[in-house]
Amino acid sequence: MIASAEFLSRLADRLGEEHVLTAPADIAPHLVEWRGLFRGSAIAVVRPADTGEVAFVVAACAEAGIAIVAQGGNTGLVGGGVPQGGIVLSLCRLSRIRAIDRLSASITVEAGALLAEVQAAADVEEMLFPLSLPSEGSCTIGGNLATNAGGTGVLAYGNTRDLVLGLEVVLADGRVWNGLSALRKDNAGYDLKHLFVGSEGTLGIITAAVLKLYPKPSSRAVGFAGLSSPHAALTLFDKLKRTVGRDLTAFEFIPRFGLDIVLKHRPGFLRPLTGDHAAYALVEMSTTRAGPEALGGLEKALAASIEDGLVEDAVIGLSETQNANLWALRENLSDVQSLEGGSIKHDVSVPLSRLADFLDTAIAACEAEMPGLRVCAFGHFGDGNIHFNLSQPLGMEKAAFLKHWARFNRIVHDIVHDMGGSIAAEHGIGLIKRDELGLYGDPVGLDLMRRFKLALDPHDLLNPGKIVAMSANPPPALPPE
Structure with a gap:
């Protein structure tokens, strides 16, 4: 259904005209996802200020039969945030840190808060919010939750799903589910929060969350190892996991071609090891124990791996600046690929x-x-x-x-x-993998997904066409030629 001027006027009366954007120049940045593979359309970008205003907008859209695509930082990689008509519901104004509870190790934040802002708020309390992504300065917590973002801390702390204690969600009819609990144990029925995490805004719109915090590590060490093959890298990971255990907080694999293009397109970066190696591993250890525990443990582990011939060469950062420089080799890899x-x-x-x-x-x-x-x-x-x-x-x-x-x-x-794997590890399904999911997903699982979608969003107004297609003519799932 095409929205009328009356509908947009109703939204403007509640939110203010400056928060109902209809000019093409204002809408344009919200129509394209980060990689530029898809371009969508929308009649307006709406910017509510709080959960009550989100609920009002969603209820009004439900009444008018208008589709909604929720957006945070719009840093997704699978077309999940590209609108196909209707309105874009920007959550950028829902950005408050509502509360931090140091004793229960939790933080309550709104969906529009930047990931970096949540990390910084935890750091002030000498705590750690461990989700870490290259886009953390622009991606939002709501987007992280909607896509179940992974990142570099999954090895030690899990995906975003594992960091959630409670959620506040606006449903497709405008009702608000208040599940903002910080309880670590709660067996009172279905665990509803996990239904919405990773649902990419197709089942409900997350407006706030209670997230887990961890003690801030007192020391960390970062190493960069040259290896003969991916098999050697896997063997090194297994060896480190068995010898240092939970102190191993990251293990990132980089091929020779990957390192080469980072050094090619980032002239200020230095080659960390002399000579070339077929494969590389960036390894991080951290600990909450006092003293230089992490540095000594990583030195010992890598030295032993060099002695037994598993590692060809290695270097360890001796300062936070050197640690950051080693991490930059990995964090720049995605960006420099586009330059090739x-x-x-x-x-x-x-x-x-x-x-x-x-x-x-x-x-x-x-x-x-x-x-x-x-x-x-x-x-x-x-x-x-x-x-x-x-x-x-x-x-x-x-x-x-x-x-x-x-x-x-x-x-x-x-x-x-x-090989028993998944075609969508951490970026989600969105649009680009929707039809692939139809090919490889378990038929019973796909049927359950459609049933959940039908139950929670019977008119297919929340991010339609994403994850599973409910209409007879869904938008194309591959980038246009």
Whole structure:
């Protein structure tokens, strides 16, 4: 249904005209996702100030039959925040830190708060909110929750889902579910919060959350190791996990090509090791124990791995500046890929025991399919999540390369599926993987998803066309050629 001037006027009367944006220039930034693969449409961008105003807007849309796409920082990577008509509900004004409870190790925040702001608020209390992403200065907690964001701390602290104690959610009819509990134990019926985490705004709109905090580490150490292969990296991870245990807080895998393009496009960055290695691991240890525990433990572990021939070379940061420089090699990897031309991206996970085999198999299959293809497979080795990205052959047209997206999806996703993995590890389904989920998802599980969607959003107004298609003519799920 097309919104009328009367409908928009009703919203403006409640929120203020300056918070109901209808000018094309004001709407335009909200129509394109971060990678620029999709462009949507909307009649307005609406910016409520609190949960009550969100509920009012959602109820008004339900009455008028108008679709809603909730947006936070709009940093998603799968087209999940691209509107297909209707309104964009921006949560940028819901940005308060409502409360911090140091004793119960929890923080209550609104959905529009930036991840970096939540980290900083915890730090003031000598606590840690461990979710960490390269986009933490622009992504919001609501978006992190809606997509069940992963990041670099999953090995020690879990995904965003594991950091949630309670939620406040506006439902499709405008009612508000107040589940803002900080309880660590609560078996009073279904655990509803987990239904909304990772639902990408298709079942309800998260407006606030109670999140877990942890003691702030007193020391940390970061190392960078050169290795002969992904198999050696997996062996090193297993060895470190068994010897240092819970103190191992991150283990990131970087291929030679990945390091090379970071150094190529970031001239101020220094090569951390002399010579080239087929694979690299960025390793972090941290501890809450007093003294330089982490540094000594990592030195001992890497020295032993060099002595037994597992690690070819390694370096350890001796200051926070050096630690940050080592992390920057990993954190810049996603951005510099775009400077190498077209990139066909796959965010996948497989069981840890199959991770190195997956890389060998998938790399060989893709390179055989397109000579000159440059595979950039990197990511969170400790939790089985690999960003299996394909950079175009040198000299090939970007547009011509991206036309092969569906072809490489089939190659990579078939291998992932055969190895018992997931085609969506941490970025979500959104639009770009919706049809892929239909191919690889368990039929009973897909039926349950549609039933949940129908029960909570019977008129398909909340982020329609994403995750599972409910209409006969859903929007296309692959980037336009």
